[in-house]
Amino acid sequence: MGSYVRVTVAGEAYALPVEHVLEVGELGQLRAVPGARAELLGIKSVRGQIVPVVDLGRLLGVHRAAPPGRLLVAEALGFRVGFAIDEVTGIGDLGEPEEPDEDTESGLLAGATLSDGVLVGVLDVPRMFESLDGTRR
């Protein structure tokens, strides 16, 4: 079982496999993209590369009370995407995630696991990237 970066999004706990996470930082200023899909908050330069920044809460369909303040840059399928999150709560091992129920809300979860009594949704990062890609048919 590998290590995970644990984050909160709209108050809910999620985890991403650490091998997909490049860095975490302040969300900071974003440049808006007119006419873009709703979950694309804008773009930002991250270490010399232009990275799209996606509202992870909106992508997952969870509603947030406060705007996200942190940026998590993930990499999969050879691409980089920034995800706006509430905060990072830790890095470490998780129990083996159980297969999600067939009717989970988003289809972006690899599974879910209990950690310290909290249900943590384990995110399927490549599938998240695929769901963002509106240009592939």
Place this chain on the structure above:
Amino acid sequence: MSEAAAEAELADLFRDEAMQRLDQMDTELLAIESGDGNAESVDSLFRHAHTIKGAASMLGFADIRALAHAAEDILAQVRETGVFPPDLAAPLLRATSALRAMVTGSAEPTGDLLSDLAACRAALADDQADAAAGALGGSCTAGPGGHGWLVTATLPRRTDESRAR
């Protein structure tokens, strides 16, 4: 940083990144042309074209977006079929060279190139269908003129909220 300065920084960043990616695409294309290509070369070409298209689209560079998209479409098809026809390297090299000109601001009209690339893509699709039927495919430069589209046009994605600015 002012908004204008941030905008200029992003445009500079785009230029640098796109030029690097175009150089890498040329290297891969020349390797493929001389018979040294493999599936990884095609993956890498596809990623570069896709990333240039995405960044250009986000920054509002419509011409660059359209041309990178045309190249990406061809590469997606190649990736699917696993076959890179030898006569495909030349039009893609023309595309990277035109993209380089656009990125550096010495753009020229690309109507012909876009339609050539569209013809290549159509020929690839025909090849795929022919291959399924056991026949040999044709060349992408032999595609009839009215085969594909002249320019790509993508309407803005409809969002569930109106964006007041």
